[in-house]
Amino acid sequence: AQTVTQSQPEMSVQEAETVTLSCTYDTSENNYYLFWYKQPPSRQMILVIRQEAYKQQNATENRFSVNFQKAAKSFSLKISDSQLGDTAMYFCAFMKWGNQFYFGTGTSLTVIP
Amino acid sequence: GAGVSQSPRYKVAKRGQDVALRCDPISGHVSLFWYQQALGQGPEFLTYFQNEAQLDKSGLPSDRFFAERPEGSVSTLKIQRTQQEDSAVYLCASSLEAQGSNQPQHFGDGTRLSIL
Numbered sequence: 346a347q348t349v350t351q352s353q354p355e356m357s358v359q360e361a362e363t364v365t366l367s368c369t370y371d372t373s374e375n376n377y378y379l380f381w382y383k384q385p386p387s388r389q390m391i392l393v394i395r396q397e398a399y400k401q402q403n404a405t406e407n408r409f410s411v412n413f414q415k416a417a418k419s420f421s422l423k424i425s426d427s428q429l430g431d432t433a434m435y436f437c438a439f440m441k442w443g444n445q446f447y448f449g450t451g452t453s454l455t456v457i458p
Numbered sequence: 459g460a461g462v463s464q465s466p467r468y469k470v471a472k473r474g475q476d477v478a479l480r481c482d483p484i485s486g487h488v489s490l491f492w493y494q495q496a497l498g499q500g501p502e503f504l505t506y507f508q509n510e511a512q513l514d515k516s517g518l519p520s521d522r523f524f525a526e527r528p529e530g531s532v533s534t535l536k537i538q539r540t541q542q543e544d545s546a547v548y549l550c551a552s553s554l555e556a557q558g559s560n561q562p563q564h565f566g567d568g569t570r571l572s573i574l
Binding site: 349380382387388389390391392395436438445446447448449450451 | 461491493498499500501502503506514517547549551562563564565566567568
């Protein structure tokens with residue numbers, strides 16, 4: 346079975362600072378995908394960034410980047426230059442080839458002005 | 459619209475009543491997923507459709523839950539004889555290709571179901 350663990354239920358960061366959200370997962374699969382989704386108070390889940398497990402290079406999307414450590418089964422999200430609009434729940438998700446998503450329990454991030 | 463649309467946005471029902479939740483995926487999207495999100499938790503998988511075929515229903519918690527997508531577009535999640543533990547947000551997501559690709563899932567706003 347696959348499990349996704351987010352050990353930080355709540356985090357806060359000052360505007361313009363950098364914050365890192367942690368995620369670990371457990372799987373016996375070798376090919377899979379990892380995602381970070383953002384869920385603002387309005388509730389719609391929005392894709393932030395994705396990473397293919399076979400790629401060693403860490404994915405980057407503007408202010409968002411990941412630190413993917415396959416051997417350690419770790420997939421952290423770094424948000425640089427935090428903005429007020431980044432306030433949301435962040436979910437780490439795992440998808441193995443040919444199957445559904447497994448989500449973590451989420452990290453509530455608050456950006457403080 | 460351009461996104462995944464779910465209706466109703468909110469639903470209140472008395473215990474024992476049947477409810478039906480609707481999902482309009484993005485036009486042309488092959489894959490459709492239903493998730494249940496309890497308060498303070500991440501979404502949990504319920505079922506998956508590839509076009510009109512329900513390929514995976516392993517996440518449905520009981521036989522009171524039923525989902526269909528008869529024409530490969532709109533999907534309905536039906537819950538019969540609702541119970542208080544069914545109270546949750548029900549999320550629908552669609553993706554362009556069949557499951558197994560790295561295509562991201564696009565989520566709707568969800569339906570918040572409250573069972574009294």
